[in-house]
Amino acid sequence: MEQRAIRALLEQVANGSVPVDEALLKLKMEPFEELGYAKLDHHRGLRQGTAEVIYGAGKTPEQIAGIVDAMRAGGQETILITRMSRQSADAISPSHPFVYHEMGRIGIVGNLPEPDGVGTIVVATGGTSDMPVAEEAALTAQALGNQVTRLYDVGVAGLHRLLSHMEEIMNARVIIAIAGMEGALASVIGGLADCPVIAVPTSVGYGACFGGLSSLLSMLNSCASGVSVVNIDNGFGAGYLASMINHLEGKHA
Known part of the structure; x- marks a missing residue:
């Protein structure tokens, strides 16, 4: 159950529309749900502010579909599925609102939330070949409630392409720099x-x-300050971390 759902439940208790015992029962049932092949962590959203994300690689289409059904039954409005195959996407029940983004191998069940982050997350790539990882990052950030700007194919082989987007770079709250080859884009x-x-x-x-x-190794050895590095091809990890940074001010307001 997400923090918003917990807050809504507590407000219903406060105004008398939901009995205390009924609310207590909902919270007792929350910690995790045993599915046999997975233990669904319903308290993830309460602890971390973000519901559990389904990692699709290695799971059968039936397992992914079963987890989605359980999460929707538990009240989860938006469900993010990473590294998802087309075969797994086809197994999702038509009763769920669902979109599959083949470029980033991302499935999103439910509607994207309205952006509530402090600013904009810019996702920039060195080349067009980096777009699958970039789309994983961008869609993850969007599914977590962020405004995202995409700057694709702005690598150092044609630096003027990047410099033509200085306004977006200067106005960004967080930038995700994605590149292969020598990885120089992050330092620039x-x-x-x-x-x-x-x-x-x-x-x-x-x-x-x-x-x-x-x-x-190039990114880890960057001479530019303020650059952190995630694992190879880990667009999800970058999108998730960028979302956490973009929500910090609102969290403590």
């Missing part, structure tokens, strides 16, 4: 922006890139 953006930069190395590149290791 880190030297321009006054906000946190989350670098995502991708496995895009020729043989000597070692499946993304070259860009990972």
Whole structure:
């Protein structure tokens, strides 16, 4: 159950529309649900502010569909499914509002929430080949309630392409810089922006890139301050972290 749902339940108790015992029963049933192949963590949203995300890789289409059914039955409005195949997407019940984004291998059950983050998250890529990882990051951020601006194919091989978007870079609350090859984009953006930069190395590149290791090491050794790095191809991790940063001011207001 999300924090918003808990708050709404407590307000219903306060105004007398929901009996105390009924509310207590709902909360008692929340910690986790045993599905046999998964233990669904209903308290994730209460603890962390974000409901459990379904990692699709390695799960059967039937398992993913079953988890979605249980989450919807538990009142979850928006469900994010990462690394989802088309086959798994086809197994989702037609009774659920659902959109599959093939580029980012992301499935979203329910409607995207209205953005409630402090500012805008910019997602920038070195090249078009980095777009699958970028879409995973961007859609994750959107599903978590953030305004997202996409700047694709603005890598250092044509630096003028990036510099033509200085307004978006300067106005960003968080920037996710995604690049393969030598991974230089993160350092360049880190030297321009006054906000946190989350670098995502991708496995895009020729043989000597070692499946993304070259860009990972370049980003870890960035001379620009304020650049942090997530794992190779981890668009989800970058989008999630960017969302946490973008919600910090509202959390403590």
